[in-house]
Amino acid sequence: MKIGIITFHASYNCGSILQCMALKRVLEDKGHTVDIINYSSKSQQKLYSVFYKKMTLKNIVKNFLCIPGYSTIKNHYKQYGDYIKRIFNLESTPLITEEEMLHTSLPEYDVLIAGGDQVWNVKVEDFSTAYFLDFSDNAYKFSYSPSLGATNINESEFASTYRELLLRFGGISCREVNGKKWLEELTGRHVDLVLDPSFLLNSQVWNSYIVPSDSLPFSGFIFYYAFSYSPANNEIVQSMAEQANLPVYIIDSKQWYIKHLSKYKNFVLCKDTGPNAFLSLMRNADYVMTTSFHGTAFSLIYEKKFVYLETEGHEPTDDRTSFLIKQVGLADRYIYPKEVTLKLLSSPINYPAVNEKLDALKEIAFKYLDGHLEEAGRGRQHDIS
Numbered sequence: 001m002k003i004g005i006i007t008f009h010a011s012y013n014c015g016s017i018l019q020c021m022a023l024k025r026v027l028e029d030k031g032h033t034v035d036i037i038n039y040s041s042k043s044q045q046k047l048y049s050v051f052y053k054k055m056t057l058k059n060i061v062k063n064f065l066c067i068p069g070y071s072t073i074k075n076h077y078k079q080y081g082d083y084i085k086r087i088f089n090l091e092s093t094p095l096i097t098e099e100e101m102l103h104t105s106l107p108e109y110d111v112l113i114a115g116g117d118q119v120w121n122v123k124v125e126d127f128s129t130a131y132f133l134d135f136s137d138n139a140y141k142f143s144y145s146p147s148l149g150a151t152n153i154n155e156s157e158f159a160s161t162y163r164e165l166l167l168r169f170g171g172i173s174c175r176e177v178n179g180k181k182w183l184e185e186l187t188g189r190h191v192d193l194v195l196d197p198s199f200l201l202n203s204q205v206w207n208s209y210i211v212p213s214d215s216l217p218f219s220g221f222i223f224y225y226a227f228s229y230s231p232a233n234n235e236i237v238q239s240m241a242e243q244a245n246l247p248v249y250i251i252d253s254k255q256w257y258i259k260h261l262s263k264y265k266n267f268v269l270c271k272d273t274g275p276n277a278f279l280s281l282m283r284n285a286d287y288v289m290t291t292s293f294h295g296t297a298f299s300l301i302y303e304k305k306f307v308y309l310e311t312e313g314h315e316p317t318d319d320r321t322s323f324l325i326k327q328v329g330l331a332d333r334y335i336y337p338k339e340v341t342l343k344l345l346s347s348p349i350n351y352p353a354v355n356e357k358l359d360a361l362k363e364i365a366f367k368y369l370d371g372h373l374e375e376a377g378r379g380r381q382h383d384i385s
Helices: 014-029 042-047 057-087 098-103 159-166 177-187 203-207 231-244 253-258 274-284 293-301 320-327 342-346 351-384
Strands: 002-006 033-036 111-114 140-143 222-225 248-250 267-269 287-290 305-309
Touching: 002 014, 014 033, 014 057, 014 274, 014 293, 057 253, 057 274, 111 351, 140 351, 159 177, 203 274, 203 293, 222 231, 222 274, 231 248, 231 267, 231 287, 231 305, 231 342, 274 293, 287 293, 287 342, 293 305, 293 320, 305 342
Parallel strands: 002 033, 002 111, 111 140, 222 248, 222 287, 248 267, 287 305
Antiparallel strands: none
16 A cells, blocks of 8 residues: 655654654555655744744844854754655655645555654644644545644644544554543544554664764763753763763754753763764663653663653653653653662663563554554455445
C-alpha cells in the first residue's frame, strides 16, 4: 500500500526527526511505499531561525545573546536541514500553509498516519489541523502515538472541529495517559496507548544510521540533552561531571549562547549536531542526563545509566516522560536535581527487566499498527472489487 505520514519531520529537533525515521522504516520493512508529507508551516520555520522573529523584550535579549554564536548556530541549523532532506529524500519545496495542504494535489494514498511527536498539542506554535488529516477524505486514517503534551484538547475553542476530524479516523492512539483520557472525553471512542515510534527499532538498527565523525567523542563523557537548561539542572550536571571527572557534551548551540553554558567548566559544545550526533553520543556516553522525552527514550534503547531531571514549574499535566518511566519500572530515575547523586547516576539498571516490559509494550504497539494496516488493506480490496 502507499502510505503518507504527517508529523513534525522538519523540526530541528532530534526526537521529532528520529521518531519519524522509525515509523517510516518499520512500514517500509513491512513492504509498503511510504512518503513523508512535506508540510512545514511558516510558524514552524520561524521557530528554527537563528534569531527569534517575534520581537518581545525577552526575545530581543535572546537575539542579542545569539550574536556571538551566529555562525555556529547557522551551521548547526544547516546540519539539521541537510539531514532532513537527505534522510527523507525530500526534493520538493515544503507546503507552508493549511490552504496549500487543502488545495495542493497530493499523491493518492491508501493510508494516512498522523504522528507521533506533539502534533496534537494544539497550543504549540506550529500546530495545524493538517495533523488531524483534514486535507484528504479518500485514505484510511489512523494515528500512531501522537502526544498532546500538557494540553487538554477539550479546553480549546476549536474542540468541536477536532472532534469532527477525529471521528473520521479508523483508529486513534496516543502515547501518554492524560492524552488518552482527554481524547476519549472528546470523541467518546476508545483510544489506544502505544509506544513512541523510536522504540520500534532496536539499538543495532539505530547504529546503522550513525556516520562516524572525528568531531564526536567515543567514550568518557556525560551526554546532557535538554530543552530547559535551567541553572539548577546545569549546576547538578556540572557537579556530577566534576565528581566523575568527565566532560559534558551538549549539541544545542542556540541554548549554549542564550544560557551562557560556557561558564560551566566541564561543558563542551559539539561541533556536530542533529540526529547523527545525538545517536553517536547516546551510544557512547558513560551517563546521560536529560530533560527530554526522547532523551529518556533513547537512554532506554541504548541501555544507558541515566536520570531525567525534573524542572521546577513543569506542568503537572505533562506526563509524557513520567508515564514512560513508570511503564518500565524506573520511577527512581525521574528526579529533582537536588536529589541526584553520583551513586544513583552510576548505579546499574536492571535492563533485562526493563526490556521485558518494553517487549510487551512493543507487542501491543505492533498489534495496533498491523491491525489498522490490515483494516486499510481490506477496505482497499473492497474498493477494487
